[in-house]
Amino acid sequence: MNSSSMRFLALPAIFSIALLTACGGGGGGENDSGSGPGPIRQADSRDCFNSGLYKPGTSIEFERLDKPDQTIGFSAIWEVTPYAATAKTPAMSKVTTAFNSATLYLVDQDALLEYGILFNDSIGFSTPPFRRPIQMEAGESLHQVVTTNYYINDGSGNLESSQNIVHDNTYVGREVIETPMGSFETCKFEIKQHFTYSDPNSKPTTITKTRWFAAKSQYQGFLLQSRFVVQPDGEAVTQDEFSRVSKINKYDVK
Template structure:
């Protein structure tokens, strides 16, 4: 990796390609039939270059910026500023665009993204979008923006569908076809075409401003039984454009890809589907979002306050009754779990402690299902080390399956963690099921202590250590937050967990010594 600084432009570049890549336009806020030719806007900060593709890295927020982690483990983690620009072999990431987008009203930001797609037939890139955000912040109106976009779009008729020689009626037809998706059986009648062409003929509208007007009119059909799909298509295009440029902060390292791949992504959007377009974008760092509200902790406290050595002693039994709620539907299921340390045993030639976790599903679709998880661990003054486990799941009295998992190397959970600094480890595991051994993809795990804070659950109100756990396995990321009790005689037990779409809270807790 190396840090490179983008060269500042010393002159205006008379290149129509540069105009198109930047969504064309320039420094003037005056309406003009000819764009101001300018190279693509510079990224907001010096670029930090990485040798691999975007999907080879995990980007996570830190207390002061972001951290870029090589999933192969071949290079060290790189701390970057909150407004850094990253360049991978295939893509660029503008980390500043999420905050930068907030300087515009939500309505103006939507309009900007929609016009970008309408005129250039592709999703916006983060750097180009950031440039136009600044222009609008400086006073450029929506109509002036649209006229600048139109002036550039006509230079590439084969890509955009617009040309300088088309008639007003032909121009309107292109809007209906390429922007509103109305062609074939849904093509507009001549009366509608003539109405909008008349706005141009009379001078009431410019071609740039007419696109804005027609888009606004189309949004008025939301919920309409016949034409409601049109505004839905527009909304979906905005959603995908926002996901690509703002939420992910993306652009392509090769300017030609910005055109060809940007067009391909926009073409995949339909009135009923955005997933195909996101699949084509193909970002596997699922938890990364520049628009996400980052859960934070108090930034104070000691993680060791949540360690309870009694939980690993033979003769101690602790029991938890928990309720898990699927946030999307509000559906809640409850279960009870009892932990029993069984003393020292041998597991795969390792002398370890066996901790037995017996669970019973109390309510929900799986009510009555029991499972037993035997974890094989070593505990010292500094950390908790997991060598593997044996999981047995039963339905009533019938054994469904038994799975033995072996960790390589053993998974470590330190008791003492610095505030807001991730403890990162990579491990793999094999699973033995019905006599067969399956090698699972390696997992890179990041554990962060966010501080102590008060948490209230049905079991009570506690001071708790808030922990963030991020896992990356086979290119997919998951993040969860768990609050471990730091006070009272229940120290060390989990009070609450927030995972992917699910919140689990303790309803009853006990430790018997």
């Protein structure tokens, strides 16, 4: 697998971790049973979306735990700034993390659209953009086939590489989870993506992302925990990461 493909596989994992935002300022969520993860129930996903997370001016500083026995969290940020329209995209919000990368979002009337990702040395644009409907019923899935083209970020506009992604986003349902800041009711999503690459030397790969977003609290819509699994076709899993928010140091959502 070449370096551009490896970078593409690594950054979604980093971004999933950085996306883990606040789940409570020392208090519990809607359900503070303290009895561990709760069963999934039938309720739609509207309560787990917050458009303020994607408005310029939003700024969050938080900490996360990446291992079950970890006690000191890693610092992370979520900063939103405007991104001007280009020939390839409309005007959007640019969400920057602590990992020298950023993702481009647009909140549509009924969905969150992810148009691409920015690195220090390249820019990736997805056609069509990845779509997350604001309201999904438990068990509902959205299927897309997306092409992401990466361009060298030197002003030349030269194409560096491309990937085709078969994308299935399923809203599993509601689930109460335990975090270092209490128990919270969440919306659980599972995203499966199968990648094929323009480089014939890069092996097709499946990435599975499981995400738990906070429901019905002042932190509505934040990703409280996330799992990220990478498995090249015909091989064993090569990457399996799990992260959870542990502390919020700054929380300013517009």
